[in-house]
Amino acid sequence: MGLIVQKYGGSSVADAASVKRVARRIVDTKNEGHDVVVIVSAMGDTTDELINLAEQVSPSPAARELDMLLTAGERISMAVLAMAIHDLGVEARSYTGSQAGLITDSAHGRARIIDVTPGRIQSALADGAIPIVAGFQGVAQDTKDITTLGRGGSDTTAVALAAALGADVCEIYTDVDGVFSADPRIAPKARQVPRITYQEMMELAANGAKILHLRCVEYARRFDLPIHVRSSFSAKNGTFVVSDSSVSEGEAMEQPIIAGVAHDLGDAKVTVIGVPDKPGEAAAIFRALADAEVNIDMIVQNISTAATGRTDVTFTCPMSDGQKATAALEAVRQQIGFESLTNDDGIAKISLVGAGMRSNPGVSATFFEALAQAGVNVEMISTSEIRISVVTRAESVATAVQAVHTAFGLDADGEAVVYGGTGR
Amino acid sequence: MGLIVQKYGGSSVADAASVKRVARRIVDTKNEGHDVVVIVSAMGDTTDELINLAEQVSPSPAARELDMLLTAGERISMAVLAMAIHDLGVEARSYTGSQAGLITDSAHGRARIIDVTPGRIQSALADGAIPIVAGFQGVAQDTKDITTLGRGGSDTTAVALAAALGADVCEIYTDVDGVFSADPRIAPKARQVPRITYQEMMELAANGAKILHLRCVEYARRFDLPIHVRSSFSAKNGTFVVSDSSVSEGEAMEQPIIAGVAHDLGDAKVTVIGVPDKPGEAAAIFRALADAEVNIDMIVQNISTAATGRTDVTFTCPMSDGQKATAALEAVRQQIGFESLTNDDGIAKISLVGAGMRSNPGVSATFFEALAQAGVNVEMISTSEIRISVVTRAESVATAVQAVHTAFGLDADGEAVVYGGTGR
Numbered sequence: 001m002g003l004i005v006q007k008y009g010g011s012s013v014a015d016a017a018s019v020k021r022v023a024r025r026i027v028d029t030k031n032e033g034h035d036v037v038v039i040v041s042a043m044g045d046t047t048d049e050l051i052n053l054a055e056q057v058s059p060s061p062a063a064r065e066l067d068m069l070l071t072a073g074e075r076i077s078m079a080v081l082a083m084a085i086h087d088l089g090v091e092a093r094s095y096t097g098s099q100a101g102l103i104t105d106s107a108h109g110r111a112r113i114i115d116v117t118p119g120r121i122q123s124a125l126a127d128g129a130i131p132i133v134a135g136f137q138g139v140a141q142d143t144k145d146i147t148t149l150g151r152g153g154s155d156t157t158a159v160a161l162a163a164a165l166g167a168d169v170c171e172i173y174t175d176v177d178g179v180f181s182a183d184p185r186i187a188p189k190a191r192q193v194p195r196i197t198y199q200e201m202m203e204l205a206a207n208g209a210k211i212l213h214l215r216c217v218e219y220a221r222r223f224d225l226p227i228h229v230r231s232s233f234s235a236k237n238g239t240f241v242v243s244d245s246s247v248s249e250g251e252a253m254e255q256p257i258i259a260g261v262a263h264d265l266g267d268a269k270v271t272v273i274g275v276p277d278k279p280g281e282a283a284a285i286f287r288a289l290a291d292a293e294v295n296i297d298m299i300v301q302n303i304s305t306a307a308t309g310r311t312d313v314t315f316t317c318p319m320s321d322g323q324k325a326t327a328a329l330e331a332v333r334q335q336i337g338f339e340s341l342t343n344d345d346g347i348a349k350i351s352l353v354g355a356g357m358r359s360n361p362g363v364s365a366t367f368f369e370a371l372a373q374a375g376v377n378v379e380m381i382s383t384s385e386i387r388i389s390v391v392t393r394a395e396s397v398a399t400a401v402q403a404v405h406t407a408f409g410l411d412a413d414g415e416a417v418v419y420g421g422t423g424r
Numbered sequence: 425m426g427l428i429v430q431k432y433g434g435s436s437v438a439d440a441a442s443v444k445r446v447a448r449r450i451v452d453t454k455n456e457g458h459d460v461v462v463i464v465s466a467m468g469d470t471t472d473e474l475i476n477l478a479e480q481v482s483p484s485p486a487a488r489e490l491d492m493l494l495t496a497g498e499r500i501s502m503a504v505l506a507m508a509i510h511d512l513g514v515e516a517r518s519y520t521g522s523q524a525g526l527i528t529d530s531a532h533g534r535a536r537i538i539d540v541t542p543g544r545i546q547s548a549l550a551d552g553a554i555p556i557v558a559g560f561q562g563v564a565q566d567t568k569d570i571t572t573l574g575r576g577g578s579d580t581t582a583v584a585l586a587a588a589l590g591a592d593v594c595e596i597y598t599d600v601d602g603v604f605s606a607d608p609r610i611a612p613k614a615r616q617v618p619r620i621t622y623q624e625m626m627e628l629a630a631n632g633a634k635i636l637h638l639r640c641v642e643y644a645r646r647f648d649l650p651i652h653v654r655s656s657f658s659a660k661n662g663t664f665v666v667s668d669s670s671v672s673e674g675e676a677m678e679q680p681i682i683a684g685v686a687h688d689l690g691d692a693k694v695t696v697i698g699v700p701d702k703p704g705e706a707a708a709i710f711r712a713l714a715d716a717e718v719n720i721d722m723i724v725q726n727i728s729t730a731a732t733g734r735t736d737v738t739f740t741c742p743m744s745d746g747q748k749a750t751a752a753l754e755a756v757r758q759q760i761g762f763e764s765l766t767n768d769d770g771i772a773k774i775s776l777v778g779a780g781m782r783s784n785p786g787v788s789a790t791f792f793e794a795l796a797q798a799g800v801n802v803e804m805i806s807t808s809e810i811r812i813s814v815v816t817r818a819e820s821v822a823t824a825v826q827a828v829h830t831a832f833g834l835d836a837d838g839e840a841v842v843y844g845g846t847g848r
Binding site for chain 1: 444474477481485486489503506511523568
């Protein structure tokens with residue numbers, strides 16, 4: 001019938017029993033008449049254990065060697081998964097990233113895929129076998145050294161290989177039922193979303209939703225490859241991540257304005273206090289941060305008070321970059337002439353995402369009213385075409401997400417879906 | 425100065441502390457002015473743990489996938505060893521068997537090396553780096569699948585790579601000080617042998633000595649590559665395994681007649697009772713065993729008694745092949761017409777090995793006298809040009825080895841070396 005690429009995460013293959021259960025699922029798909037290619041992550045905590053071993057040996061492990069070490073994790077999971085499939089009477093063959101043709105640049109630990117040459121995978125399919133491919137890894141085009149793709153690497157491997165093979169769909173198996181309208185751990189009434197656009201999924205991923213990595217969704221969007229996010233622990237249908245244009249006219253009528261509410265507790269807020277209000281000061285600040293490789297998210301500049309001729313510049317960045325950011329700014333303090341710095345780890349970012357926002361002017365008003373009624377104080381605001389984000393105190397995160405979730409009728413037990421044209 | 429290949433076994437890199445100690449030793453060799461290439465086995469019990477995982481998933485793991493799985497073991501050890509060397513300020517680069525050019529046939533689990541193309545290793549040496557190569561593994565020439573070399577595989581990798589690179593010596597690091605005149609665990613007076621010929625080492629290895637695998641010594645002999653067996657836990661000088669011709673005239677004068685006493689508790693003795701004494705019966709027996717891939721070692725046939733016209737055929741084979749052997753013989757029982765079978769696991773083989781035996785006719789007499797005086801009963805005998813082996817009861821093994829060791833003056837606290845020409 002078709003060609004299905006399936007990706008199983010570490011929690012889906014955590015032990016021998018899980019591996020056998022996943023093998024059964026793969027063989028069932030094959031027996032339905034599909035060609036199947038499988039991408040697998042390292043089993044359970046294997047990657048963390050390997051990192052721990054590296055740290056026992058070296059305070060700062062050589063990047064090339066850390067990649068060589070970590071790729072042992074998928075090597076183990078793919079081999080045992082292939083064994084388990086064999087035992088169900090179907091031929092399976094495991095392939096490393098290098099063998100599967102995942103060609104990358106040579107940036108160890110965060111390599112980017114620059115080509116996919118899946119000749120051996122195609123041969124295996126032609127032989128009627130199920131290829132099992134190691135996620136997260138590739139081989140550098142110039143040095144021929146083994147690389148890893150960094151965060152979201154296994155999902156990206158799956159999407160890249162699916163695109164190169166012309167697969168009909170890339171199924172991403174995880175330990176939850178799909179994409180939710182909010183994180184069910186802090187918003188108990190969150191409901192599973194049956195369908196979401198690439199753009200919405202990218203905004204959710206970029207703003208704290210953990211289910212899919214931004215990078216893998218970007219890749220899928222570029223090749224217009226449908227992603228199907230579902231649980232390896234149930235038979236439920238999960239969430240399809242698709243293009244806007246793949247939503248038919250009838251479906252578009254019923255598209256919700258809001259896809260979901262994301263939150264992120266991983267950012268810090270840095271404020272540069274008393275910056276002289278003259279041209280070039282902001283540029284000097286962000287040049288210093290860029291040189292230190294600090295990833296900046298939101299930026300706010302206060303209106304300067306005429307009395308002092310000084311202003312405050314506030315930005316958010318990953319909490320892990322906070323120290324780096326303040327160190328980089330201290331180094332240019334004399335040059336810029338600012339007064340002081342604060343670094344605040346106690347923040348949360350709440351983001352409302354929905355493609356329908358574009359044509360629904362009331363969304364912002366409803367959003368801020370909901371936060372105000374819940375007593376949530378807003379410290380920073382930023383927006384994109386299909387997203388509104390605010391920074392609040394970290395302790396307000398559950399209150400804020402629940403209030404917004406309810407206000408847009410996303411709660412599972414209430415009005416389940418907000419249809420287009422309600423004007424909110 | 426020269427090019428030294430060093431191989432470290434699993435016990436030498438069992439944990440992070442051992443890895444760092446081995447790294448120091450490698451860097452010291454490099455700092456003495458040598459080029460160094462390192463071959464490393466999997467850390468400690470890693471291989472057993474991986475086999476255990478495979479067995480949890482599959483009762484009989486697919487051979488291709490078991491090789492893929494097991495090669496993760498050396499991948500881990502070589503990467504962390506390279507990291508540890510890096511931390512000592514010397515560049516090290518790890519290479520899989522495939523990357524190092526270990527080309528094999530496609531017999532998974534027991535692949536044979538058919539070519540070595542160490543281009544990347546030579547490039548690394550040219551760059552002044554220390555290449556760290558995974559032992560025990562290669563890549564199949566035809567299928568491009570990952571293979572393992574089976575027993576003795578890491579030592580064989582080291583010798584094969586040393587030969588291909590034209591190394592001056594292959595140092596095999598282990599957890600004992602070198603080759604001993606007998607196993608010190610059962611012969612406490614065993615002494616370390618400073619020098620031994622390839623042929624003697626092959627006879628010892630083939631007859632139960634565990635220190636080097638037969639296959640690696642055969643390989644070294646073919647390329648006339650000196651092997652230096654030594655401990656990674658001490659600075660002692662170890663044992664050189666070299667060709668006869670590399671022993672100078674003066675040294676040859678002092679060569680001991682006997683290199684050592686080996687023992688093997690891993691064999692079973694199978695007796696086929698009441699075989700009709702006519703042409704072709706023995707052939708039928710050994711054809712059946714060969715078809716079942718049973719490895720036969722010693723063979724004895726009794727003289728038939730005129731009264732019955734029947735004889736007994738006894739052979740030894742690895743204990744692990746015992747069941748297979750008796751099953752194969754039962755299948756041809758009617759055809760051959762023998763009366764019954766016995767399978768005896770309670771035996772030991774004791775072997776006396778020495779190149780000097782060739783020109784010393786008294787060796788056999790001394791050997792059997794020593795066994796007789798110690799009350800050891802001999803059940804089977806076989807000989808080669810430089811070896812005499814006997815089968816005894818397993819419980820006699822220590823008594824037998826000690827008696828022979830003493831009789832040939834090998835004991836450490838007595839007459840340390842038996843010189844040529846004594847006529848014993």
